[in-house]
Amino acid sequence: TSDGQSIYHALQAELTKNFSHGLEGRVSYTWSKEIDDMNVFYPLHDNLNRAVGTSQAPNVPNNFIASFVYQLPFGHGRTWLANSSRPVDLLLGGWKVSSITTLQSGQPLSFGISNDNLNSGFSNRANLACPTIRKIGKTSEWFDTSCLTTPALYQLGNSGVGKVLGPSYRNSDLSLSKTVTIREQMGASFQVDAFNLTNTPHYSNPNTTCCTAQ
Numbered sequence: 001t002s003d004g005q006s007i008y009h010a011l012q013a014e015l016t017k018n019f020s021h022g023l024e025g026r027v028s029y030t031w032s033k034e035i036d037d038m039n040v041f042y043p044l045h046d047n048l049n050r051a052v053g054t055s056q057a058p059n060v061p062n063n064f065i066a067s068f069v070y071q072l073p074f075g076h077g078r079t080w081l082a083n084s085s086r087p088v089d090l091l092l093g094g095w096k097v098s099s100i101t102t103l104q105s106g107q108p109l110s111f112g113i114s115n116d117n118l119n120s121g122f123s124n125r126a127n128l129a130c131p132t133i134r135k136i137g138k139t140s141e142w143f144d145t146s147c148l149t150t151p152a153l154y155q156l157g158n159s160g161v162g163k164v165l166g167p168s169y170r171n172s173d174l175s176l177s178k179t180v181t182i183r184e185q186m187g188a189s190f191q192v193d194a195f196n197l198t199n200t201p202h203y204s205n206p207n208t209t210c211c212t213a214q
Contacts, residue, residue, distance in 0.1 A: 005034035017068075022096075026152030034059040058107040059162070067100040083120070094178040104169040106205075108162035108198075109143070113150050113210045126150065126210035133163045142166070142206040150210055157171030166205035172197045 010032035017025045073079035075093015084093065111126040111133075118124050130147035143164045151157045177191035196202070 006030065006034070008034045022073060023068065024069035025066070027066045027177050028064070030063040032059070032061060032063070054094065056099040060105050060107060061107040062103070064103040065100070067098070069096060069098040071096045090180060094180065096177055098175045098177070101172040101174060102169065106165035106168045109164050109166050109205060109208050110161045111148055111157075111159040111163075111208045112211060113157065118156070119154065124151055126159045127157050128159050128163075133159075135164050139203065145210075148210045155178075169202060170198075170200050171202065 010030055012028070012030050014026065014028040016027075017023065051076060071078070072095045074081045075084065075089045076082060078093065081088060081093060112123050113126055114123070116123055126148040127150065128147060129149045130144070133147045134144040136143055161185065174194045174197045175191060176182065179187050179189045181187045
């Protein structure tokens with residue numbers, strides 16, 4: 001039985017464009033905060049460390065998603081090339097472009113040590129050696145590891161949660177597609193997809209075991 005507590009607050013906004021003139025889309029944004037004192041990996045003392053959620057119920061402060069579908073204005077029944085021949089319509093008509101973009105904040109990090117110096121069967125958190133932990137943001141060193149030390153024997157680490165955020169997530173996917181009617185109950189679909197259009201690297205959270213950041 002758990003006596004932990006969790007709180008989630010959020011501001012949510014959404015703008016939707018219904019289909020007209022070949023275009024439909026949606027933009028949504030969530031600004032939120034998740035706070036808890038629960039962690040199955042640190043059951044001995046997390047009820048004393050009320051903080052933003054980590055990997056089990058991650059606090060993601062900002063979450064933005066935008067998507068659209070646009071029917072290109074070429075081909076039969078559209079603005080241009082409406083009276084084109086069948087071969088021209090097969091080649092240029094009926095195409096649509098769709099995209100979805102996601103932007104998310106990084107998740108709060110917690111810092112642990114590699115050994116059980118509590119003699120409790122669970123690993124301990126690291127100790128802070130600086131007022132704050134400076135974020136460096138390099139793949140080789142995400143945060144300043146010199147600000148973390150190993151607590152004394154049987155002493156709970158005081159590094160807490162959320163002193164540094166992990167990598168953010170940015171991704172855009174794009175698709176170009178069309179459907180051709182061959183006869184009444186038969187058609188053919190063509191689609192070209194570009195995933196991660198901007199070729200943005202997607203990094204997982206860094207190693208936070210004291211005292212490395214790899």
